[in-house]
Amino acid sequence: MVKANSVTFEMEDNFQKQTNRNRMYIYSPNGVQLLNIPIKHSKDIRQKTKDVRLETAFDWQKQHFKSLEAAYRTSPFFEYYEDAIAPIFTKKHTFLMDLNFETIEIVKKCLGLTFETNKTTEYFHEVPNFEDYRILANGKKDNAKFDEYTQVFEEKHGYINNLSILDLLFNEGRYALDYLKKQSI
Numbered sequence: 001m002v003k004a005n006s007v008t009f010e011m012e013d014n015f016q017k018q019t020n021r022n023r024m025y026i027y028s029p030n031g032v033q034l035l036n037i038p039i040k041h042s043k044d045i046r047q048k049t050k051d052v053r054l055e056t057a058f059d060w061q062k063q064h065f066k067s068l069e070a071a072y073r074t075s076p077f078f079e080y081y082e083d084a085i086a087p088i089f090t091k092k093h094t095f096l097m098d099l100n101f102e103t104i105e106i107v108k109k110c111l112g113l114t115f116e117t118n119k120t121t122e123y124f125h126e127v128p129n130f131e132d133y134r135i136l137a138n139g140k141k142d143n144a145k146f147d148e149y150t151q152v153f154e155e156k157h158g159y160i161n162n163l164s165i166l167d168l169l170f171n172e173g174r175y176a177l178d179y180l181k182k183q184s185i
Helices: 060-072 078-090 096-111 165-182
Strands: 006-009 023-028 031-036 116-119
Touching: 023 060, 023 165, 031 060, 060 078, 060 165, 078 096, 078 165, 096 165
Parallel strands: 006 116
Antiparallel strands: 023 031
C-alpha cells in the first residue's frame, strides 16, 4: 500500500475464519499475542466479508487497548500515536469492514500516506488488471520476511517478524514509512 497510488479492497468475497480480516498480532511481554476481533457468526453457510457484524456483548476494544498498553507503553512512540489510534478502541462500529476501513484511514494518516481507496462491487476469481494481494488476508499463508527493526521485548524473545503495523509505528515512529518503502512482498 505504501508504494501504491490506489488500493482496491475486496468487498464481495466470503468471510473466512482465522484470517487477518479480524485479527492482528502484537509483541507482548510474553511474546506474540493474538488480538482477535469478535464477530457475530451468521447462520448462512457463506457470509460476505462486508456483511460481517461485530460482537458487542463485551468490551473487547477495552481489552485490546489494555493489551497494547502492556506491550507498547515503554516503546519510543506509543504516546505520540496513542491519541491518533484511540478511535479504533473507542468508537462503536456495527460492521467489521467499517472498523477495518477506519483503521486503514488512521494508519494512512499516521504514516502520511495519500493513496486512493476503492471497493469492489463484484467478486472476480482472477483480476488481470490489478496486482492481486488478496492472499495476504489469509494469515496462515503469509510467509513474508521483513528487515528487522528494534522491538520493545527483543532482548527477551528476539525479533518477531510480520506483526501488526502498530508494532512498527510504536517502535519506529516517523521512520516507519521509510522502513516500509524498503520492504517487498
